[in-house]
Amino acid sequence: MDVAKILANSPTTMTREDVGRCFEKAYSQTYIANALATCCQLGLAKDESGVYNGTEELRADIKRASRNELYVAFQACMKNYAPFLLYVDFASKGYDSAESAARAKGILKIKSSAVTVEKSLRRWGAYSDLVEVDRKTDKIKVKIEVERLTAAYVAKLLGAFEAELKAKLFLMDMLGPNVFAYLDDNKISLDELTTALLEYENDPREATTKATRTFELFLWRIGQDANVNVSSSRGPIELADGIKAAGAMLVNHNHICHGIGALRNMSHHNPDKETGQSWNISKQGALLTTLLVPATIRSLWHYCKEKKQEF
Numbered sequence: 001m002d003v004a005k006i007l008a009n010s011p012t013t014m015t016r017e018d019v020g021r022c023f024e025k026a027y028s029q030t031y032i033a034n035a036l037a038t039c040c041q042l043g044l045a046k047d048e049s050g051v052y053n054g055t056e057e058l059r060a061d062i063k064r065a066s067r068n069e070l071y072v073a074f075q076a077c078m079k080n081y082a083p084f085l086l087y088v089d090f091a092s093k094g095y096d097s098a099e100s101a102a103r104a105k106g107i108l109k110i111k112s113s114a115v116t117v118e119k120s121l122r123r124w125g126a127y128s129d130l131v132e133v134d135r136k137t138d139k140i141k142v143k144i145e146v147e148r149l150t151a152a153y154v155a156k157l158l159g160a161f162e163a164e165l166k167a168k169l170f171l172m173d174m175l176g177p178n179v180f181a182y183l184d185d186n187k188i189s190l191d192e193l194t195t196a197l198l199e200y201e202n203d204p205r206e207a208t209t210k211a212t213r214t215f216e217l218f219l220w221r222i223g224q225d226a227n228v229n230v231s232s233s234r235g236p237i238e239l240a241d242g243i244k245a246a247g248a249m250l251v252n253h254n255h256i257c258h259g260i261g262a263l264r265n266m267s268h269h270n271p272d273k274e275t276g277q278s279w280n281i282s283k284q285g286a287l288l289t290t291l292l293v294p295a296t297i298r299s300l301w302h303y304c305k306e307k308k309q310e311f
Contacts, residue, residue, distance in 0.1 A: 001062075001070040001127075003035040004044040007054035008062035014052050042077040042124075075128045079165045080191070082184040083108055087121045088131065088165075089172050091140035097122050097133055100140065107181045130165070167194045174294045179301045186221045188214065196290040204286030205267050211290045212236065212264035218297050219243065219257065222304055237261035248304050256296050263289050 006022050007014060020032045027035070036052055039045035044062075045052050054062065061073045078084045083104045090100035101118035104110070110117055125131035125140070132141045142165075168190055172180050183190065192210035200207040219239040223230040226248035233239045240257030243249040249257070266272075266279040267289075295311065302308040 001044075001074055002067075003032065004039050004054060004058075004062055004073070005065075005067075005070060007039070007045050007052055008059045010053070012053075013048065015050065016052075019052070042074075042081055044073075044077055071128050074124070075130060078124060078128045078130060079168065080189075082180075083110060083117070084121055084124065085168060085172060086177060086180065088125070088140070088142060089169055089177070091131070092142060092169065096138035097140050098138060103177065107177050108184065163198060164194055167197045171197065171294055174291075175298050179298050182301060182305075183218070183297075188217050188221065190214075193290065193294060196286070200286035200290055201283045204283045205281040207286040208263060208267035208281050208289045211286075211293045212260055212267065215260050215293045215297065216264065218300075222248065222300060225304065235261055236264055243304075249300065250303060250309070253296075253300055253303065256292075256299075260289070260292065260296065 002023070003019060006019055010018075016029070016032055016036060019036065020027070020029055023032070036045065036047070040047045040052070043055055044058065045054055058073050058076055061076070062070065065073060086104035086107060087100045090103050091097070095103065098114070098118050101121050102114050104121070105112070105114055105117045112120075122131075122133055122140075126133060130142060133139070134141070171190055171193055175183070180190075193214050196207035196211040216236045216239065219236055220230050223233070223239055223243050223246075226243055226246045228239075228242040228246050228248075230239060230242065233242050237258050240249060240254050240261065244251070244254045263285075267281050270278045272279060299311040302310050
């Protein structure tokens with residue numbers, strides 16, 4: 001995080017040599033190169049043809065944080081890092097650190113060795129203060145202790161990170177590791193579904209919009225896999241009909257997709273064509289939609305990829 005701190009404070013892009021000069025030979029060039037690669041991998045920095053800059057999303061928090069508070073910004077990266085999310089997901093189900101890391105490596109097809117993956121995930125989890133490893137049993141415990149921090153903004157960030165991490169792990173449990181890996185491989189983020197789950201009470205319309213938008217993107221990818229001309233389809237209903245016509249979706253799946261498509265129209269398109277009035281989306285409806293979407297994604301994936309009928 002010392003390297004991320006340098007990049008966040010720099011008003012211009014920096015080369016590896018520029019970063020190295022900031023540490024007065026405290027770190028080797030190899031260490032600096034590895035640190036920069038890690039920053040880019042985790043979303044703390046961007047590599048633009050050999051010059052680096054800090055990402056805008058976390059720049060202000062990293063600049064403002066004292067050295068012993070930098071791990072808070074690191075948490076923000078870990079909660080969006082697919083290998084770590086899978087690592088924690090398996091750990092929460094009783095697998096030890098090595099087993100959890102091995103499963104994340106296999107599912108996400110990570111090329112690094114199992115030892116390197118486990119060591120990195122364990123150390124990053126410990127540094128971010130998100131996990132604690134019992135070295136006697138190699139078991140992992142998810143932990144966040146907001147109350148011991150003194151800076152109000154840090155406590156607020158930690159509370160938000162904890163809620164988001166728990167929501168993502170809940171969704172990952174609904175989807176299962178193979179479906180999650182498919183979404184990650186196809187650049188389908190869980191961010192909007194997570195936000196929907198966290199905000200359905202305060203903003204049910206927006207939560208429904210975000211959940212159904214994630215579903216539409218999933219149908220688009222599944223349609224591409226089934227060689228459907230998805231570019232001519234507008235919305236979940238037309239996408240679902242195209243996938244069904246290609247033989248990659250069952251009739252009952254199609255019915256469910258039509259329902260989710262209707263929910264997308266109700267939340268995203270105003271006014272209603274029949275009445276000229278906008279739909280009022282209740283918090284109960286938003287919650288139901290947010291839970292229906294991952295359940296349907298999981299069911300569709302299992303049928304499309306494994307011909308398995310399960311809901």
